[in-house]
Amino acid sequence: MEKENIRYSELERLCKEFRKTILKIITEAGSGHPGGSLSVVEILTTLYYLHLNHNPKNPFDDKRDRVVLSKGHSCPALYVILAELGYFDKQELHNLRKVNSILQGHPARVYNGGDEVKFVPGIEVSTGSLGYGLSVAVGMALGFKMDNKQNLVFAICSDGEHQEGSIWEAIMFAGFKQLDNLIEIVDYNKLQQESRIDDSVSLEPLKEKYISFNWQVYEVDGHKISELDTALADAKKYKGKPKVIIAHTVKGKGVSFMENNVDWHGKAPSKELLEQALKELEGK
Numbered sequence: 001m002e003k004e005n006i007r008y009s010e011l012e013r014l015c016k017e018f019r020k021t022i023l024k025i026i027t028e029a030g031s032g033h034p035g036g037s038l039s040v041v042e043i044l045t046t047l048y049y050l051h052l053n054h055n056p057k058n059p060f061d062d063k064r065d066r067v068v069l070s071k072g073h074s075c076p077a078l079y080v081i082l083a084e085l086g087y088f089d090k091q092e093l094h095n096l097r098k099v100n101s102i103l104q105g106h107p108a109r110v111y112n113g114g115d116e117v118k119f120v121p122g123i124e125v126s127t128g129s130l131g132y133g134l135s136v137a138v139g140m141a142l143g144f145k146m147d148n149k150q151n152l153v154f155a156i157c158s159d160g161e162h163q164e165g166s167i168w169e170a171i172m173f174a175g176f177k178q179l180d181n182l183i184e185i186v187d188y189n190k191l192q193q194e195s196r197i198d199d200s201v202s203l204e205p206l207k208e209k210y211i212s213f214n215w216q217v218y219e220v221d222g223h224k225i226s227e228l229d230t231a232l233a234d235a236k237k238y239k240g241k242p243k244v245i246i247a248h249t250v251k252g253k254g255v256s257f258m259e260n261n262v263d264w265h266g267k268a269p270s271k272e273l274l275e276q277a278l279k280e281l282e283g284k
Helices: 002-029 034-039 041-051 072-085 090-095 133-146 165-176 206-212 225-237 271-283
Strands: 066-069 110-112 117-119 153-158 182-188 216-221 243-248
Touching: 002 034, 002 041, 002 072, 002 090, 002 225, 002 271, 034 041, 034 072, 041 072, 041 153, 041 182, 041 225, 066 072, 066 133, 072 090, 133 153, 133 165, 133 182, 182 225, 206 216, 206 243, 216 225, 225 243
Parallel strands: 066 153, 153 182, 182 243, 216 243
Antiparallel strands: 110 117
């Protein structure tokens, strides 16, 4: 347990640094989605550092697990982690949202490399149109099953996209096909672009809905690495059903004026507000 505590402590330190970098590159770009990027940090960190079968030095290894960031607008969090792990040079982060950059405002699987189209290391699927990422992940999982491969597929979804019909088609299909190589993580931060989820179309009872479609369900605090770690470890072993981890999070986590504030869904902070946010994060 002592070793685990040290490991979690180091990951928590990384999460703080990731949050600072996320805000810096969004401010530099002059646009982006800070709220949802900050809420998903522990989810992605726990997944990539503790549970994902992947190799940054060989990002196209056929045996790798697949990650689909269905909530593609939160890609600054993914980009920062991929850069830290060595998928691409950290200097690329300063090109966020720029023309011809490999790091667009939503994840792009390919980019124009001049004479040829090239793949972006670490990005498995181009996402951004909310609601379809889970369907892509389901297709991947089914393909691996049909080919008798052991690859796992992880889909990171938002709460708001659960208002899309395609999400529920994917949930129904995955449960029916018993795709136990599929693990979904819901970043349940309770806010969407213009309102609270419950003021738009409530998802509750979300856990019971998944259970009714033959999914194994876990509910955790999405900012506690220990809880995410335990849930992911069990989900990877559980057989016979697809699995979903409902991770309760705070949109804009770590920055007082962004937390639970729908205004910070999709805008960049000013340089003055960035400095305030960085001071807050440094003090945590």
